Amino acid sequence: MGEVKEFRLQCPVPLNDTDHVQLAHGGGGRRMHELLEGLLLPNFSNEALLERHDGATLTISGAKLAFTTDSYVVRPLFFPGGDIGTLAINGTVNDLAMCGARPLYLSSALILEEGLPMETLRRVVESMRLSAASANVQLVTGDTKVVDKGKGDGIFINTAGIGVIEHDISISPKNVRPGDAILLSGDIGRHGIAIMAVREGLSFENAIESDCATLWEPVKALLDACVEIHCLRDLTRGGLSSGLIEIAEAAGVRCAVNEADIRVREEVAGACEILGLDPLYLANEGRFVAFVPEHEAERAVDILRNVDVSSQATRIGRVVDGPAGLVTLKTQLGTERIVDMLGGEQLPRIC
């Protein structure tokens, strides 16, 4: 039998703040937010940056423009449903779309590792060409650097983009208010599982493809129909949870969502069960949430459903009065719990 020799009810000393960069600092979760709020925002504080939007909206000589940038460091370079090239175009196009801007021009900076097969580079560039054509954007400037073998990971890509805002709707987290409906453009988690399956050599009965896609078309459909959009946010590394928490914090509101209304494909749900992951935290590359006034909700869902990439759009919840910065989820059993921001990495280096 077990004999208790001693009961020392003690635990270790607190962790100090980390003084090395960890993967979690780029993971889209709480660590990354600490970096933003603690280091980057204080050093570069300005009106556009403090909007905490997916891109900056700027008025230049009377023209309203959106400007954004993103870097892509995905491993593996190729995965079911896309590759680093499609991500590099779609990701930046989507950030512009989330500002309500028609994407126009992109820059591209390639950082290549010595020894990378030229064929790999050709495939990636071809993907970039196809994605840019499909999003109707032009790649108008760029840069290429090569680093020593072992100092990179095949290819890193940075793209920046400019889009034009051709309407008077103000789309920003600060416009989100209690009573708004929260719409989700489709099922979640496919990109995260697709990447993980390739990276870790996991095979499922049916290959799970990334949802990687450009999101300008559904946003354009909403704008064309003059839907009074309060805010848009594409769901990337931190998943639906981080997207909603970021908005809730920036707008000083609470987002209340229903688990039963959040669509997760069966194969993604199955993979999550096996791997002990939560789909709310899985990366997406072709999904967004839209915040619209209650009276616009039904019409907005109908409009989204008429566009291929958002054909499974649903209303998943609503914005309510505080506590500010919280996201709560009504479980399938009818109880309510908090959706917390991911502390560290669920999947390292997805995009």
Next chain:
Amino acid sequence: MKYVDEYRDPEAAQQYVTAIRGLVTRPWTIMEICGGQTHSIVKYGIDELLPKQITLAHGPGCPVCVTPVEVIDKALQIAAQPNVIFCSFGDMLRVPGSINPANSSGSDLLSVKAAGGDVHIVYSPMDAVKIAQQNPDKQVVFFAVGFETTAPANAMPVHYAKQNGVTNYSVLVSHVLVPPAMEAILSSPTNCVQGFLAAGHVCTVMGYTEYEPIAMKYRVPIVVTGFEPLDLLQGIYMCILQLEQGRCGVENQYARAVRREGNRPAQELVAKVFRVVNRKWRGIGEISQSGLGLAANYADFDAELRFGLSQYTAQEDSECISGLIMQGAKKPEECTAYGNRCTPDHPLGAPMVSSEGACAAYYRYRRLRNKNLVEVSSRG
């Protein structure tokens, strides 16, 4: 999803809740042993559905939480060495130790990794032995932690390495066993637990014959229980039914996965590769015959011996009350450090580290209840 959705059905859950309400005539305290069960209970709010007389105490069944600090320290020291590939389940990477071998600020494996250590997350222990075969010039060490559930999977690559002469593979073992911990809790003078939900996955391997003498000796009902909401509600129902009727047997709610005798080939492999040893439990202390270490025949694969760390010890020192939490004597919210000085990003103690730890589960899903905590969280 088949085999999952039917165990999360809201209507069936409500029927169980109603049935439990109809059953309870007085207060009862039931402990779920396994951290996976704690996580499910808090995630789905199952305790909130129950009548107020029922208290669920969250047991010590999270292997990440109970791995002693000195074993974490040993892992850090091994992982920081230049010729080592250190392989671990992902959860262990954030558990704080007490030292800082890589001169990084944090004392966890993630910090060692950030400072240049070669730390791999693996999904199967067999992956680690494959890495050893692919890197014959490196020492590959697997962090073998867990309860009886993972013991066969952790035994397999050791057995494989011995059979196939993979000499650059070793394991840092910190395996623990459920029945001695239950006895430790039941023999404690402060014990308040009147019934147990035994950990379903542990019992898929071990069966439940070893619980029968415990139920008899301490006169407590023990129900082998699964992890889905309906499993837990049914397990609680079965346990309360026994309590209300004054019975104290071992019953099996998780019959779709667990047989009384368990998985014999898995048990044989575990018995071959491991031997029962005394083991320290983080936050609780040493419990005799409560863990597994490598058997003498497999001592060549013991990373502690290979890296000269078998004599290393470490002390823990802080205000964390994890021992009381893991015995079910206190709830996380009753700790003064919970949610302010102790959070998942800055854990004072092990139950705040792992997602299966009771404190982390409460913090993740329950902060809303406490205004002070909400203010902390809104500062981001």
